[in-house]
Amino acid sequence: MNPIKISVIVPIYRIEDYLPKCIESLLQQSFKDFELILVDDGSPDNCPKICDDYAKLDQRVKVIHKPNGGLLSARKAGLDAALGTHIAYVDGDDWVDHFYLDTLYKLAVANDADLAVTGHFREFDGKIETIKPNNPGFYNEERIKSEILPNAIYNGEFCEHGMSTYVWNKLFKKELLIKVLYDISNDVVMGEDAAITYSYLAISKQLVISKIPLYYYRQRHDSIVKSVEDPKTEYYRLGLLMNFLKTKLSPVLDKYNLDKQITYYLYSQILVRSGGLTYNQQKDSWFNPFLKTTKDSKVVVYSSGSFGQHILSTNLKTDYFKIIKWIDVDFHDLKIGENTVNPISSISNNEFDYLIIATINPSTHKSLKEELELMGIDSSKIVKIDTDITKIQNLIEDLGFDQNFIFTKKTN
Structure with missing residues (x-):
């Protein structure tokens, strides 16, 4: 009888500063019947040695060294080697709760679920935010098709997912994952998690969603800035x-x-x-999605996340807006052009024409707008994205x- 119930697969590339914490959190799990597959995707730093060192210390650790092929190829290589009946994916710069595997497995088994989903924590610059699914419960095949899938990618509010794209807050059945993962081209290097999650959901017959947060997602500002290619x-x-x-x-x-x-x-x-x-x-001509704003509008940009950084980077090239200030409640040291991130308390209404909240998530937009209004910011200056x-x-x-x-x- 195969004692391995879960294969935990960790794709690894250039994360040597974070990898030990990730591995330690997995080896210290309360759940014991698992194997840990570390997939070194041709990492040029010290990651390969870190993987090998842990494999010498714990027999549950299996290491795969392969040429760099991208995230999907690493996920596939891990699945090729997996012996567990269930698969969990963990990103090597994140870490997990002590009961991460135990809770996921019990959720899956108790509900005979093809897919188990939980909440997670978002960690940024030492601050931790708890994020929970909005639709907890058990769903049979009929409810998956009538309630979950029609709102999974877009739930009616631009652009909020009814089901999170992430693979790391989920537990998959290996026999089903095999049916979808290998169909995804390795050329899909944007939205890889969405390709897995939504195609897997389409063949799932039973789903369980829990609000319990178990996974610590590390939001790294140094991992966000990427030059936009052609x-x-x-x-x-x-x-x-x-x-x-x-x-x-x-x-x-x-x-x-x-x-x-x-x-x-x-x-x-x-x-x-x-x-x-x-x-x-x-x-x-330029398509400008920010309602009310026009070329040369004096603008404040709220958010130093991916969208906010790309707004600043794009504006450097186009000089479309006059960006007066860049703000974020997650204040940290970051600079694009002449703009550095400032705290939200640093702005006043007479400085700018409009304020762009750089998010495509309506719940986040609403929450941040309310906070700005409490700070005295004119709500009429806070713009929305055109969703016509x-x-x-x-x-x-x-x-x-x-x-x-x-x-x-x-x-x-």
Whole structure:
């Protein structure tokens, strides 16, 4: 009888400062019947040695050294070697609660669930935020298809997921994961987790969602800043993801609902990666999604996360807005151009025309807007993102995506 119930797979690349804490948190689990598969994806730092050292200390640790092939290839390599009936994925720069595996496994077994989902903690610069799913409970196949999948990617509020994309707060059955993971092209390097989660959900018959937070997700500002590549390359990659989702979800969702979910998801990803402003070559003009704002508007940008950083980086190139200040409640040392992050208490109404909250999540937008209003900021100056579906569809078509969300304009 196979004693291994869970295979924990950790893809590893350039995270030597964080990896020991991750591994220690897993080896100290209250749940014992697991193996830990460390997948060194050709990491050029000290990670390979760290992996090997832990393997010498604990027989539960299995190490795979492979040439760099990206996150999906590492996840696949781990699955190839897995002996457990269930699979958990953990990112090597994060860490987990002492009862992470125990709770996930009991949730899965007690409900005979194909997928178990929990809450998580978000850690940033020493601050920890608890994030819990909005829809806890047990779902059979009928409810998955009628309640979960129609709102999984886009829940009716731009652009909030009904089911989180992350794979690390979930426990999968190996026999089902095998059916979807290998179908995902390794060229999908944007939204890899979404490709796994949503395609797996489409073949799940029983689902359990718990509010218990068990996973510590480390939000690293040094991991966010990435130079935006040639837009055509990025659109091609996004098209791979969106077309894959359409293919896998078409059997379980009606075309109208599926196309709407993917349209909003694609739009949100284009916005984040482009810093909001998107050059529309067909119309030889910039598409500005921030309602009320115009070129040369004096703007304050709230959020130093991925979207906020891309807004600052894009504006350096386009000089579209006059960015007066960059603020965040998660105040930390970060600079883009001449702008550094300031605390939210540093602004006053007479300094700016509009304030952009750099988030595509409506719940986050609402919460931050309320905090700003309590600080005396004029609510009429806090802008929203344009979510007119017709404008979005026209933009996506003009950029070069076809009806199946494939990017048809080839890269240079």
